[in-house]
Amino acid sequence: DIVMTQSPDSLAVSLGERASINCKSSQSLLFSPTNRNYLTWYQQRPGQPPKLLIYWASTREFGVSDRFSGSGSGTEFTLTINNLQAEDVAIYYCQQSYVTPLTFGGGTRVDIK
Amino acid sequence: EVQVVESGGGLVHPGGSLRLSCSTSGFTFSKFWMHWIRQTPGKGLMWISGIDDDGESRKYADSVKGRFTISRDNVDSTVSLEMINLRVDDTGLFYCVAMFCDETACAHHWGQGTLVAVSS
Numbered sequence: 001d002i003v004m005t006q007s008p009d010s011l012a013v014s015l016g017e018r019a020s021i022n023c024k025s026s027q028s029l030l031f032s033p034t035n036r037n038y039l040t041w042y043q044q045r046p047g048q049p050p051k052l053l054i055y056w057a058s059t060r061e062f063g064v065s066d067r068f069s070g071s072g073s074g075t076e077f078t079l080t081i082n083n084l085q086a087e088d089v090a091i092y093y094c095q096q097s098y099v100t101p102l103t104f105g106g107g108t109r110v111d112i113k
Numbered sequence: 114e115v116q117v118v119e120s121g122g123g124l125v126h127p128g129g130s131l132r133l134s135c136s137t138s139g140f141t142f143s144k145f146w147m148h149w150i151r152q153t154p155g156k157g158l159m160w161i162s163g164i165d166d167d168g169e170s171r172k173y174a175d176s177v178k179g180r181f182t183i184s185r186d187n188v189d190s191t192v193s194l195e196m197i198n199l200r201v202d203d204t205g206l207f208y209c210v211a212m213f214c215d216e217t218a219c220a221h222h223w224g225q226g227t228l229v230a231v232s233s
Contacts, residue, residue: 040221049208049223050158056219093158097212100172102148103161 002026002096006105012113019081021108023094024053029057031098038098041070041079044107045090053092054079070086114141118228119209122227133194133227135209140188140222143167145213149183149194149216151205152226161207162194177203199231 003026013019029037037057042050052061054070057077067082081088089112094105121133121159124197148163162183163172171183192209206226213220 021164040219049225051223052219052221055214059218062218095158100160100163101174102150102163104158104160106157 001101002029002099002103004096004103004105006092006094006108008108008110009106010109013081013084014113015086016083017040017113019084019088020108021079021081021092021094021110023072023077023079023105025075025077025096025098027098029077029096029098030074033089037073037077038096039070039072039077040095040097041068042093042095043090044093050093081110084110090113096105115209117209117222119207119224119227122207122229124230124232126233127199127201127231128205129199129231130195130197131199131229132205133196133209133229135192135194135224137190137192137209137211137222140211140220143187143209145188145211145220147183147185147192148210148212149192150208150210151203152204152208152228156205164192196229199229201231201233204229204231219228 005024007022029039039057041054044050058070069080071078091107091109093107116138118136120126144175149161151159164183180198208226211222211225
């Protein structure tokens, strides 16, 4: 199984500042025939199911704020939240869809400092 | 409006059985892979099972192989998870999740989840 490792476990950022979350996979998520990385980022607010933010490592889901961006390739990926807002308080998960079993990172809790 | 609604969760003793159901609407169900994903406070998110768009391919996590069976009905736009010989560590909130990607975009639709508690 592909192991997904997120860091940090939690972080607190001041309003308006930037938050960065890292995700490493135990094997490459780059599928050569499509040149796409099968890495997804989710946001989960309390009491809610995960919400799709970014897929293919860097493609923002329709309607997601452009303050959210994804980068990386192969085995190392980053979710960046610019100009942090109060509504961004949540747990963020990365997930690989390169192969089943689909696997998730352990999550990163983002709070306001 | 997209709707994904799970049902069938509950409290069951170890060794017992449950059947989870997921009813969907508002999207082209027959194009989507359907998955069950479990969430627990201690172990986070864990993929349990998935079935492809026409039901020909079914995948399971190793921990549930031989005990869980996923099925779908593309006429009714529903997916089910039959669970037998349940164990304490099967406890969690089970989400039904629809996933689709083509050459240009992906779409994911999550339900609110149904709670399964396995306890003596």
